[in-house]
Amino acid sequence: MLKFEENISLKPYNTFGIEVQTKYFYKITNSHELKEIISRNQNIHFRVLGGGSNVLFTDNFKGLTLLIANKGIEVLEESKENITVEVQAGENWHEFVLWCLNHNYGGIENLALIPGSVGAAPIQNIGAYGVELTSVFKYCKALNKDTLEEEIITKKDCGFDYRSSIFKTIKKGKYIITSVCFKLQKFPHNVNIKYGVLKQTFLNRSPKIQQVAAAVIKIRQSKLPNPKILGNSGSFFKNPIVSKSHYEILKASYPELPSFSSTNEQLKIPAAWLIDHLGFKGTIHGGVGVHKNQALVLVNLGTAKGKEVLDLAKKIQLAVKETFNISLETEVNIL
Secondary structure (H helix, E strand, C coil): CCCCEEEEECHHHCCCCCCCEEEEEEEECCHHHHHHHHHHCCCCCEEEECCCCCEECCCCEEEEEEEECCCCEEEEEECCCEEEEEEECCCEHHHHHHHHHHCCCECCHHHCCCCCEHHHHHHHCCEECCEEHHHCEEEEEEEECCCCCEEEEECHHHCCECCECCCCCCCCCCEEEEEEEEEEECCCCCCCCCCHHHHHHCCCCCCCHHHHHHHHHHHHHHHCCCCCCCEEEEECECCCEEEHHHHHHHHHHCCCCCCEECCCCEEECCHHHHHHHCCCCCCEECCEEECCCCCCEEEECCCCCHHHHHHHHHHHHHHHHHHHCCCCCECCEEC
16 A cells, blocks of 8 residues: 655745645656556545646645656667657656767757656657757657556647647646657767857857757856756746737837747747846846846745745736737746
8 A cells, every 4th residue: 555645845846946735745656656546546636746847836735746756768769860768757857868968869959958857848848949849759658547548649649839738738637647758869960050049159060969968058057047046947938929910010119029930920929028128037026036147037036935926927927918918828837
C-alpha cells in the first residue's frame, strides 16, 4: 500500500518560490505507481506537478499532489543520420539537453536552459530562439485518467500551437504524460541560427551545436533571473497574435511597434514591448515586481503570495487591453 506524505510545503517544488501547502503528497517514480494511486483513490482530488517552472500557486491545496519524478533515457532506434530516444517525464529538461550535447545529438540546443521537466515540454509546446519542440517531437506516452490505459499520442494528435497543445485545451486534465519520444540528429547537424541574436552572434560562422547551446545559455542568463535567487516562472505572458489590420491601426499611433510574422493574415507582437511601453518594466508592487531586464518576467521579491503575483498580472493585462485593445494571455498555469 502506497503511503502519502501529509501537509507538505510546495515551496521547494515551484520556481516562483510561493509558500503553499498540499494536504497529501507523493513522488511518482514509475507508471505502475501512477495507475495504482489513481485507481485506489477515486475520491481524492489530485493534481500533477512536474518541474514547477510554469505554475503559480495562489492557495493551499486540500487534495493530493503527485510529483512526476520518473527517470531514464532509452535509445529506441538509430540510423546513420538520426537517433530516436524515449525520455521519462520526470527528467529535467535542461539536463536532457546537456545529455544530447554530450552525445553530440542535435535538434534541441536552442532550447537549452528552459526550466521544467521533459513531461511538461509537450504540454507547453516549448520553444526558444527559432526552434520549437515540434521539430524533434515524435510522440509521447500518456496515462488516460479515465481508462487508466497508457496511450501513444503522435505529433499530429497533440494539436500543437503557439505555446499550446491539446493537453492545455480540449484534453486538459484528461492525460498524464509519462514519457516523450524525440528524433534527434547525428553529425553533421542542421544547426538553426536564423533567430536575430544568434544570427548576429555567429555572423559568417558555422557553429557546433555545443556553441549554439552555450550562446543561448549566455543570452538567457543575461536576460532572465535565476529562480534560485529571485523566484519567477520565466515568461509570464504569451506574445499576442493580432490581425494585420489591427496592427496597422496600432502602428499609426506607435510607429516603433515591432512585430513578426505568424500567418498570412496575422502578426505576432512582443508582449514585452507592450508591457515596457506602459512603464511596468522594473517596477515593484509590494512583494512582487516586473524584472528590470525582461518585462515578460514577474518576480517574487522574497515572501510574496501567489495572489499578489496574480493581481499584478491582472493589472498589466488591464492596462494592455485599455491601451492597445489586446488581450494578453498568461503562459503560466494559475492554480
